Amino acid sequence: MQKNNINNFKSRLSESLDIPKDVSFGVPNIKMTGNIEITIENHKGIIEYSQNILRINSGCGIIKISGKDLEIKEINQEYITIKGIFDGIEFIY
Secondary structure: OHHHHHHHHHHHHHHHOOOOHHHHHOOOEEEEEOOOEEEEEOOOOEEEEOOOEEEEEOOOOEEEEEEEEEEEEEEOOOEEEEEEEEEEEEEEO
8 A cells, every 4th residue: 555655646746747757666668669679768687688588677577578689789777779670578577
């Protein structure tokens, strides 16, 4: 119950101050360009990385990206950009 109250407060506060929810809640913001590039903001690190699977800690679960020729194009503390041919994206909580 306590967590719901905090989330409701954060939601109302972010709406009243016009703050994006990804900023106030610390959840990932995902931008896809077709099925060839994905940028994930607010990531918490890489769990698994191969040419066919990439699992990323989002802080509120795991984002699993599957595909072919997956490659990390750019990574820093704020975001990660992946290129390749994506077959699927799965959210695991």
